[in-house]
Amino acid sequence: TGIPTATISRLVTYLRILEGLEAQEVSRTSSGDLAERAGVTAFQVRKDLAYFGRFGTRGMGYTVPILKRELMRVLGLNQTWNVVIVGVGRLGQAIANYPGASDYQFQYVGLFDVNPELVGTQVRGLTVRHVDELRDFTRGARVDMGFLAVPPERAQDAAQALADAGVRGILNFAPTVIQPRTLERSGQQEISDEWRAVIVENVDFLAGMKRLAFYILNPHLSTVDTE
Numbered sequence: 474t475g476i477p478t479a480t481i482s483r484l485v486t487y488l489r490i491l492e493g494l495e496a497q498e499v500s501r502t503s504s505g506d507l508a509e510r511a512g513v514t515a516f517q518v519r520k521d522l523a524y525f526g527r528f529g530t531r532g533m534g535y536t537v538p539i540l541k542r543e544l545m546r547v548l549g550l551n552q553t554w555n556v557v558i559v560g561v562g563r564l565g566q567a568i569a570n571y572p573g574a575s576d577y578q579f580q581y582v583g584l585f586d587v588n589p590e591l592v593g594t595q596v597r598g599l600t601v602r603h604v605d606e607l608r609d610f611t612r613g614a615r616v617d618m619g620f621l622a623v624p625p626e627r628a629q630d631a632a633q634a635l636a637d638a639g640v641r642g643i644l645n646f647a648p649t650v651i652q653p654r655t656l657e658r659s660g661q662q663e664i665s666d667e668w669r670a671v672i673v674e675n676v677d678f679l680a681g682m683k684r685l686a687f688y689i690l691n692p693h694l695s696t697v698d699t700e
């Protein structure tokens with residue numbers, strides 16, 4: 474019994490709305506209010522939240538700080554996440570320099586590249602290391618996530634380096650489908666041990682532009698996602 478990826482995306486949106494309400498010192502909200510602000514239906518909000526428990530009182534709505542805290546807990550944002558960036562070029566440096574991540578306990582703990590002109594330099598207080606050092610690095614420091622910002626043709630190898638280093642999640646910015654390594658075991662193809670626990674999330678802004686181009690040309694085909 475899975476949970477739709479669209480639900481998880483919306484939880485992130487609800488959390489952002491709750492943060493905004495809290496900043497405005499609004500203490501209560503409702504599924505109707507959240508729905509309007511998120512551009513979905515109240516039924517959708519209740520359905521999304523119901524996957525994770527009961528957070529409100531019937532007819533009374535939700536207490537903003539409590540629902541916010543609960544969504545943070547559901548999303549795992551009440552703990553620290555140690556992140557390495559692999560590929561410290563234009564995008565990798567922009568990410569390293571973007572301050573927003575630290576609001577959510579995402580901490581950049583290491584930067585890795587192969588370019589000898591970059592290795593050894595400092596970006597935002599961190600020394601860029603050679604990607605060959607990744608495995609040793611993760612022996613000495615907990616690393617939960619890897620940001621992959623290498624050229625597309627290097628993405629598979631760099632992802633393998635992250636998996637070999639025991640990193641559990643990869644946020645892949647390269648327009649490449651990352652394939653877990655498979656092994657043949659008793660005549661069957663099986664995912665290799667280092668990939669079993671690895672989750673890959675793809676971020677592809679060009680894909681978003683392509684979808685947008687399609688929907689601009691076909692506006693009547695654009696529907697509200699009610700998955």
Ligand code: NAD
Binds near residue numbers: 586588604
């Ligand atoms: P870039 O060429 O500026 O940087 C890539 C970096 O990766 C370089 O520093 C290079 O030395 C390093 N690298 C190459 N092989 C490596 C390896 N095996 N291990 C570690 N580092 C390695 O490229 P960019 O513009 O930063 O783009 C990076 C990726 O992100 C590309 O796949 C690109 O398609 C994608 N992307 C870029 C943008 C953008 O706006 N720049 C936006 C979306 C997606």
